[in-house]
Amino acid sequence: MRVINITEKEFKKISHYIQANYGIQLKKEKQTLVTGRLYHVLTSNNFRNFTEYYDYLVSDPTGDAAGTLIEKITTNHTFFMREADHFHYFRDQVLPVLVETAKDKDLRIWSAGCSSGEEPYTLAMILDEFLGKEKKWWDTKILATDISNRVLDQAVKGEYPNEHLTSLPVHWRNNYFKKLNGEKSVLVDRIRNEVIYRKFNLMENVFPFKRKFHVIFCRNVMIYFNDETKLDLAGKFYHWTEPGGYLFVGHAESLNRDLCRYKYIIPAVYRKE
Known part of the structure; x- marks a missing residue:
């Protein structure tokens, strides 16, 4: 097996490209990880070193090279009911307020x-259970975005291994x-059809939305960003949040309360007043 090591200069160029385009900050200790995850890309394209790969990356007009890079670098780890107290707060505290205040029975969640x-x-599922028979009068479509085509393809199918569902209530x-079989289950259409999936890079300068959101969940994403990128993204989220709306971030994340315009509510939950 051919060994291709990455030099410090090459790592700096690639990590700068990733941060500039995707906001993800790769510290020096990630150098070995980057080498390992990109090794197959280099060998399959017959690149002799990471400089040749970088030149190919920045000059590729199709965007395919950048797409492959982000698939290799990002970690897409999640599971049902992750940080479950957020979902309980959404159900018990947020939804009762929004149901009373949302205009035209239109709830916008991202x-x-x-x-x-x-x-x-x-x-x-929470919305379906909370609204019950009233749900047919509501527009509760959820926008779901990610930068990875691979995970979006998985999400659209709505298929999950049965052992991944054990954290969900039995009646759900x-x-x-x-x-589907002894190993997998699939969500029923009326839940799958409630979610609209789109590819979207949170580093885009302009967010292409027509209306603001009542609730934004962006959990365990900003953990990969530096403080400046986090603050900039929080500012964009704030702009696209309805007055009285909420932002949920991951428990390992926090926003600078002195600089962020959201009001802190409880750990990892913020509100636009």
């Missing part, structure tokens, strides 16, 4: 960095999933 769909589908598993 799952940013949705990965393989567990988060937006959980929100869809019975009502919202159909067994």
Whole structure:
């Protein structure tokens, strides 16, 4: 097996490209990880070193090279009911307020960095159960975005290994999933159809939305960003949040309360007043 090592200069160029385009900060200790994850890309394209690969990356007009890079570098780890207290707060504290205040029975929720769909589908199940028979009068479609085509393809299918569903309430598993076989289950159409999946890079200068959101979930995404990038993204989220709306971030994340315009509510939950 051919060994291709990355020099410090090459790592700096690639990590700068990733941060400039995707916001992800790769510290020096990630140098070995980058080498390992990109090794197959280099060998399959017959690049002799990372400089040749970088030149190919920045000159590729199709964007395919950049797409492959982000698939290799990003970590898409999630599961049903991750940080479950957020979902309980959404159900018990946020939804009762929004149901009373939302105009035209239109609830707009965005799952940013949705990965393989567990988060937006959980929100869809909560909405279905909370609204009950009234749901037919509501527009509760959830926008779910991610930068990875691979996880978006998985999410659209709505198929999950049965052992991944054990954290869900039994009645949810019975009502919202159909067994495909002994190993996998698929979400029923009325839940799958509640989520609209789109590829989107949170580093875009302009967010292409027409209306603001009542709730934004962006959990365990900003953990990979530096403080400046986090603050800039929080500012964009704030602009696209309805007054009285909420932002949920991951428990390992926090926003600078002195610089951020959101009001801190509880750990990892913020509100636009």
